[in-house]
Amino acid sequence: MATxxxxxxxxxxxxxxxxxxxxxxxVHFLRDRLGLTGTHVGCDTSNCGACxxxxxxxxxxxxxxxxVQADGSDVTTIEGIGSEGDLHPxxxxxxxxxxxxxxxxxxxxxxxxxxIIAKNANPSEEEVREGLAGNLCRCTGYHNIVKAxxxxxxxxxxx
Amino acid sequence: MTAVEQPATQKWVGQGLRRKEDPRMITxxxxxxxxxxxxxxxxxxxxxxxxxxxxIVSIDTAGALALQGVHAVIVGEDLELASGVPMAWVxxxxxxxxxxHWPLAKGEVKYxxxxxAVVVGDDKYAVVDAAEQVxxxxxxxPVVVDPEKALAAGSPLVxxxxxxxxxxxxxxxxxxxxxxxxxxxxxVERRIVNHRTAxxxxxxxxxIADYRAGQxxxxxxxxxxxLIRLFMAGELGMSEDSIRVIAPDVGGGFGVKIxxxxxxxxxxxxxxxxxxxxxxxxxxxxxxSSTIHGRDQIDYVKVGAKRDGTITGLECTAxxxxxxxxxxxxxxxxxxxxxxxxxxxxxxxxxFVAKGVFTNKMATDATRGAGRPEATHLIEVMIEQxxxxxxxxxxxxxxxxxxxxxxFPAEVAIGIVYDSGDYHGSLDKLLTHVxxxxxxxxxxxxxxxxxxxxxxxxxxMEICGLAPSRAVGPTGVGLQAGFFESSLVRVHAxxxxxxxxxxxxxxQGLDTSFAQIVADRLxxxxxxxxxxxxxxxxxxxxxGTYGSRSLAVGGESIARSTAKVVEKAKQIAAHQLEAxxxxxxxxxxxxxVKGSPEKGLTLAEIAGAAYVTMDMPEGMEPGLxxxxxxxxxxxxxxxxxHACIVDVDAETGKIDIVRYVCVDDCGPAINPKLIDGQIxxxxxxxxxxxxxxxxxxxxxxxxxxxxxxxxALPSAADVPSFETDxxxxxxxxxxxxxxxxxxxxxxxxxxxxxxxxxxxxxxxGVEFLNMPLSPQHVWSQIQLAAGRDVPADPGKQGGxxxxxxxxxxxxxxxxxxxxxxx
Numbered sequence: 001m002a003t004x005x006x007x008x009x010x011x012x013x014x015x016x017x018x019x020x021x022x023x024x025x026x027v028h029f030l031r032d033r034l035g036l037t038g039t040h041v042g043c044d045t046s047n048c049g050a051c052x053x054x055x056x057x058x059x060x061x062x063x064x065x066x067x068v069q070a071d072g073s074d075v076t077t078i079e080g081i082g083s084e085g086d087l088h089p090x091x092x093x094x095x096x097x098x099x100x101x102x103x104x105x106x107x108x109x110x111x112x113x114x115x116i117i118a119k120n121a122n123p124s125e126e127e128v129r130e131g132l133a134g135n136l137c138r139c140t141g142y143h144n145i146v147k148a149x150x151x152x153x154x155x156x157x158x159x
Numbered sequence: 160m161t162a163v164e165q166p167a168t169q170k171w172v173g174q175g176l177r178r179k180e181d182p183r184m185i186t187x188x189x190x191x192x193x194x195x196x197x198x199x200x201x202x203x204x205x206x207x208x209x210x211x212x213x214x215i216v217s218i219d220t221a222g223a224l225a226l227q228g229v230h231a232v233i234v235g236e237d238l239e240l241a242s243g244v245p246m247a248w249v250x251x252x253x254x255x256x257x258x259x260h261w262p263l264a265k266g267e268v269k270y271x272x273x274x275x276a277v278v279v280g281d282d283k284y285a286v287v288d289a290a291e292q293v294x295x296x297x298x299x300x301p302v303v304v305d306p307e308k309a310l311a312a313g314s315p316l317v318x319x320x321x322x323x324x325x326x327x328x329x330x331x332x333x334x335x336x337x338x339x340x341x342x343x344x345x346x347v348e349r350r351i352v353n354h355r356t357a358x359x360x361x362x363x364x365x366x367i368a369d370y371r372a373g374q375x376x377x378x379x380x381x382x383x384x385x386l387i388r389l390f391m392a393g394e395l396g397m398s399e400d401s402i403r404v405i406a407p408d409v410g411g412g413f414g415v416k417i418x419x420x421x422x423x424x425x426x427x428x429x430x431x432x433x434x435x436x437x438x439x440x441x442x443x444x445x446x447x448s449s450t451i452h453g454r455d456q457i458d459y460v461k462v463g464a465k466r467d468g469t470i471t472g473l474e475c476t477a478x479x480x481x482x483x484x485x486x487x488x489x490x491x492x493x494x495x496x497x498x499x500x501x502x503x504x505x506x507x508x509x510x511f512v513a514k515g516v517f518t519n520k521m522a523t524d525a526t527r528g529a530g531r532p533e534a535t536h537l538i539e540v541m542i543e544q545x546x547x548x549x550x551x552x553x554x555x556x557x558x559x560x561x562x563x564x565x566x567f568p569a570e571v572a573i574g575i576v577y578d579s580g581d582y583h584g585s586l587d588k589l590l591t592h593v594x595x596x597x598x599x600x601x602x603x604x605x606x607x608x609x610x611x612x613x614x615x616x617x618x619x620m621e622i623c624g625l626a627p628s629r630a631v632g633p634t635g636v637g638l639q640a641g642f643f644e645s646s647l648v649r650v651h652a653x654x655x656x657x658x659x660x661x662x663x664x665x666x667q668g669l670d671t672s673f674a675q676i677v678a679d680r681l682x683x684x685x686x687x688x689x690x691x692x693x694x695x696x697x698x699x700x701x702x703g704t705y706g707s708r709s710l711a712v713g714g715e716s717i718a719r720s721t722a723k724v725v726e727k728a729k730q731i732a733a734h735q736l737e738a739x740x741x742x743x744x745x746x747x748x749x750x751x752v753k754g755s756p757e758k759g760l761t762l763a764e765i766a767g768a769a770y771v772t773m774d775m776p777e778g779m780e781p782g783l784x785x786x787x788x789x790x791x792x793x794x795x796x797x798x799x800x801h802a803c804i805v806d807v808d809a810e811t812g813k814i815d816i817v818r819y820v821c822v823d824d825c826g827p828a829i830n831p832k833l834i835d836g837q838i839x840x841x842x843x844x845x846x847x848x849x850x851x852x853x854x855x856x857x858x859x860x861x862x863x864x865x866x867x868x869x870x871a872l873p874s875a876a877d878v879p880s881f882e883t884d885x886x887x888x889x890x891x892x893x894x895x896x897x898x899x900x901x902x903x904x905x906x907x908x909x910x911x912x913x914x915x916x917x918x919x920x921x922x923x924g925v926e927f928l929n930m931p932l933s934p935q936h937v938w939s940q941i942q943l944a945a946g947r948d949v950p951a952d953p954g955k956q957g958g959x960x961x962x963x964x965x966x967x968x969x970x971x972x973x974x975x976x977x978x979x980x981x
Contacts, residue, residue, distance in 0.1 A: 001458070023284065032283075037194035038187020042361040043443040047867035050361055078187030090183040095177055098832045101840065102666030103184030104362040104410025110185060125880070133876035136867070138361050138411050139666045141839030141876040141904075 007071040012080025020067045027051045029067035030077060038078035038107045044137070049135030052108035053077045059115035061134070077105035081114060087150045090114045099148035101139035108146070109135050113149040117156055125150060165744065165894065171675040171685055175832035178671045179685065192378045194364040197436040200367070201230055203426050204286040205439070206276040206293045207449065208268035211304070211519040211860020212315070213297035215266055218276060222292035229289045230279035230433045235263035235275070237426060240394045245419055246485035250637035255327040255515070258318045260484040262421030264878060267847060268297070269317055269483035270519050271862050273450025274421050279429045281435055292400070306480040306516040307457065317483050317517035326481055326490055326515030331497040333572030334508030339472020344465025347545045350525040352929040353533045355455035355480065355854040356847070359524040359872060362410020363441035364450060368426035374401050374431075379423055381406040381693070382416040382663050383703025386640070388695045390419045395427065406693035409665035413449050413844070415527035416665065418486035419707050447865045452854050453526025455480040456493060458537045468551050468559045474507035475500060475537060481515045482522040484773040488529075489522050490515045494636060495530025495622070501571040502538040503582045503620050503798060504560040509572045519860040525705060527844050528905045531621045539617045539910030542919070544927065553914075554595075557618050568891070577796045578890045581824070586618055588822045589800040592882060598804070606922055611807045612817065615914025619907040620798035623899035624892070625706030626791045642711040642855050643790035645699040648677065648720040650783040652770035654763025655687040661701010662713040663693040667901060668833040671710055673717055675829055676895070680721040681762050682748040707797070707899020710829065715893040716789035723785035728765045734776040735760060736766070795890045795898035799823035801842075803911040807919045812938030814850060814916060820882040821907065825900040827887050834900050835883050841904020842881060847873045849912040853931045920944075
């Protein structure tokens with residue numbers, strides 16, 4: 001094993017510091033070391049997007065980021081974007097519009113959707129579909145996911 | 160009709176409630192198997208064969224064992240099991256050649272990805288490193304990947320001991336095929352390829368085996384934990400009561416999590432050997448090579464009709480590529496194609512023959528639709544091919560042959576009785592959404608401008624609600640199990656309820672739809688009903704979730720248990736209100752004497768009495784819970800009508816779906832939101848198969864599509880929004896009137912898409928196509944139709960994809976033996 005490296009990062013507003021193997025993936029750091037299991041792994045090749053989270057304000061696929069690359073960064077996961085009592089509008093919209101079935105791709109979808117509307121407050125359906133193209137869902141056929149993202153954008157515009 | 164009392168009013172059933180499951184999942188608090196870590200847990204990695212067929216000369220484990228943190232390396236010869244990976248079909252009167260299937264190869268490997276050894280250690284990265292240090296020497300053997308070549312004389316044999324690659328032949332039919340052809344004015348034949356696909360749930364398979372002092376807890380991504388427990392007990396020589404299998408939140412299944420896989424046996428063996436819990440998490444590449452595939456059927460189809468469109472007969476010989484070994488249902492899956500070979504039509508003469516074939520590939524088994532997508536595809540593609548041959552409107556041809564609404568229940572020529580249907584009704588409703596005359600005008604205008612737009616239809620039906628035992632069990636088609644479903648409805652002392660179901664949902668939303676059913680019947684709210692499933696340690700034995708069975712069988716079981724609870728509640732209410740039980744009714748949440756609702760008792764008051772045991776009828780047992788094992792009298796038969804409109808770029812072969820419209824019927828809706836969701840996902844699964852997805856082995860048996868980089872699931876950018884509508888024709892089979900919907904979209908959609916592309920390209924001379932419709936394939940077919948040469952299609956390598964039948968209507972070979980796949 002290569003010499004461990006110390007990494008520090010802010011995750012969901014809390015500061016964390018740990019010794020890690022240089023090859024440790026960010027997603028495994030979050031899941032196995034911090035117990036934040038909401039971020040999932042689906043494909044290992046950054047095609048499915050189940051591991052999507054926000055790294056310094058951008059949606060990224062954490063199965064293709066090393067923990068050491070996130071050193072000094074600000075990370076937000078599905079656990080940090082909203083809570084049971086205070087849902088993020090994107091979480092609320094996924095619930096309302098039946099944007100999930102098995103729920104496995106859902107955290108990544110919600111993080112990708114939140115990133116889309118953070119950068120484009122009024123996206124067209126085509127822009128939403130293109131924006132979600134890096135996140136795969138096998139259950140929903142995307143119909144209700146797209147509806148949820150469009151609806152959350154509208155809610156955001158009203159707020 | 161069954162006699163289960165219906166609730167007087169339906170407050171919750173029929174509503175598109177948002178799901179009870181969702182709050183934990185949208186906040187990242189779902190609990191999937193890979194999210195769990197047990198104290199002292201070790202990790203397992205599997206060493207897999209890179210060879211499609213080879214003798215194992217030696218396995219050197221010393222290098223791996225020498226690495227720090229490695230606790231064990233296990234090879235095939237280390238395992239002492241009473242039996243191997245199970246296959247559950249023993250058809251009466253049919254011999255199925257069944258090879259031994261051990262969790263790890265012994266002496267020989269027969270497909271790429273077959274397990275050869277496992278490594279168990281402290282760290283999940285380190286066990287992968289260690290697995291690379293297990294040195295296996297192979298002596299390659301001849302490989303066969305094409306199922307038609309595998310049937311030819313002189314083919315390499317996958318299992319030398321059988322002397323053939325033909326696994327079995329199974330047939331179903333009715334009527335007289337000689338009459339079918341002699342009465343026909345027109346006969347159309349095609350070779351229809353339904354290529355190999357992957358189920359590909361986004362959650363891979365995962366297990367954690369925790370063997371402690373003779374007791375095993377197995378956390379597993381499973382669609383049927385009860386069956387897994389039974390199999391594990393047999394293999395390990397354990398008593399069933401000492402095994403608990405738990406499927407917590409499961410991230411999609413699509414059939415591939417029905418089977419019992421080697422890894423759960425190996426993790427258990429490793430846990431027993433090391434005295435520690437052992438976790439195995441499948442990589443996506445392992446999923447592509449070593450989790451079951453679906454479809455892979457080549458259908459030689461022949462249909463005959465009179466000049467007026469009356470169909471006289473249909474015959475199909477299916478060459479089913481089963482791979483090298485069987486999983487739970489492998490050789491049985493093509494039977495499902497046979498069960499619905501009549502489609503929506505009155506066809507007097509039918510014959511379906513399935514020929515199973517061994518090849519050096521992963522096993523095929525049930526994936527979403529399991530045999531019925533193949534049937535719908537071949538029937539609905541043939542209907543439109545036949546219509547063209549008859550110069551008849553394809554919808555007119557369908558209408559002429561539809562089984563009429565008033566003829567249900569309808570027995571078709573193969574002897575299966577369809578429960579209910581209104582095929583004209585769903586097609587008529589579809590056409591209220593699709594203005595066909597306007598479409599044809601628009602299509603003609605677009606063609607003038609070089610835009611090739613087409614429309615295709617699929618009027619589909621299927622057989623689901625697996626059950627009934629008498630039909631599919633040992634004395635029926637020969638599956639070695641009963642196919643009932645269990646439920647336990649427990650009302651607590653405070654009037655809320657917990658429902659235990661033998662189903663094992665993994666995205667279907669049954670926590671919500673089951674709660675809606677129970678809430679109406681008990682006069683409480685869905686919030687007061689918790690649904691438990693997927694755990695053999697709680698509730699009675701159950702058969703799991705697959706075959707679109709959970710609502711029609713599991714839901715009905717729950718309705719029946721709830722009816723029994725209501726019966727007892729009425730007796731308690733009658734006793735307290737000094738009335739006769741038959742005079743008690745449940746209205747507005749109260750059990751009251753008919754006509755005197757003001758003096759009624761709530762469920763909480765009745766349950767309180769039942770648990771505190773005061774003011775109960777003399778001799779009545781305390782408590783308020785009931786169990787049902789429900790085995791239906793028949794399957795259920797959903798149906799519908801789908802239309803797809805596409806634009807094909809004739810320069811590139813690229814296909815864009817412009818509109819997708821469908822009208823489906825799964826009986827009365829429990830939760831319409833969930834139905835729509837199932838349909839959307841089902842259609843998208845079929846779009847994937849038609850346009851993008853194909854599990855592809857090369858001629859050496861190497862898997863070319865081993866990751867999601869190479870195996871393209873459709874994304875949001877690849878599919879349209881869907882226009883869905885419903886009709887509601889109740890099934891007489893169960894008291895809810897419901898039919899399944901989980902597989903419907905997938906069963907329905909592929910022929911609608913394929914037919915639409917053919918319709919678009921007819922002006923260019925393309926009259927028939929096989930899936931998958933990659934741009935290159937479509938472009939090549941356009942060139943061939945124009946008489947131009949094209950470069951060799953890389954898709955042809957290593958499999959019988961599209962060597963025949965494309966390009967012109969007359970090019971289909973007439974029999975499998977003539978087809979040859981060469």
